[in-house]
Amino acid sequence: MSAEYATFALAPAMRAGAVLANGTYQVHRDFLDFIVDGRPLLFQLSDLDAVSPLASDVPPAIFTSHVRRLLLETEAPLDGGRYIIYGCPECETLECGAVTAVIERSGDDVVWRDFAWQTDEHADLELNGYHGIGPFRFRGDQYRAALGGLLDDASSEDEAPARRRVLLVGARVAVLAKLAAALRTIGIGAEITHDAGSAPPEELRTYGAVAFGRAVGEEERAAVKEAFARAGADVAYVEGLAPIVPLLVAQVEHALDRSPLEQRRLTRLIAADDEAGVEVTSTCRVQLMAYRLDRLYRTHTQEVFDGVLEPGKHRIALDPRAVKGQSFLVARTTGSVLVAPMLR
Known part of the structure; x- marks a missing residue:
């Protein structure tokens, strides 16, 4: 095994939800991706539609459990010392397939090796191995600092909630109602209003984006933006291009991508x-x-x-x-x- 070190970090990532042409939906997921040598590890795995176990919408206890597993503080969940690195964004079950790898200590270092696509309890490296990816040797202090910081954040009472909420402002109530329903179906909270000024600042700070319909005038837009500015809320503003729900969903998804x-x-x-x-x-x-x-x-x-x-x-x-x-x-x-x- 090569003694050359790879760098390890975490960064926000998103699996964008969608309203598909056939009427089905694709769920929105926010997660932390593994950044290896400055590049998302997910990008090395072909065009894989998957998320890491470090997703923002899992319960805190489960999130903490995933972190402690990656820190090797608990037993590996799969045979052979294997851990799930990426899983299905819709159901997260192994039956749908997952990218797994052996994670082990090597002195003070941590090594990820033998990446494979796995659909049951046993990984067939010859048939389903990701040949040419890894092994990665990480410096233990860098690896533990990146993951350990998540445990500190999870235990903080002041941690802000995941801002997967959108405020919809517009004149066409029917379109807004359909858009709100579509966003909620894919996992994004959505509310409709004409007066953001009366909302408490702590509520405004839970939104990640504000979407304006085409009929909203400049004065009303300015009032909404002023309310969010007073609340100290950092939100993305979306100018609706047309009253087409799948199009507006795509605009909102892009705005929420941090x-x-x-x-x-x-x-x-x-x-x-x-x-x-x-x-x-x-x-x-x-x-x-x-x-x-x-x-x-x-x-x-x-x-x-x-x-x-x-x-x-x-x-x-x-x-x-x-x-x-x-x-x-x-x-x-x-x-x-x-x-x-x-x-x-």
């Missing part, structure tokens, strides 16, 4: 003249959905691209019929979503 830009897979989307400009930081599957309003304000939806892209910038030709008139593009990959109006 992961560092350099640690996202999807970093750029431009839509102009029947062409999309997309930039990704690692090899991944990218899906492009076009949403269009016709002259009667009916919504038309069409998938215009679904393929694997290599790192870098890409230009993708679009079906002119799918993006004519007032249209918008949503780009999705594992953990990232971007939205852009079609420019002419």
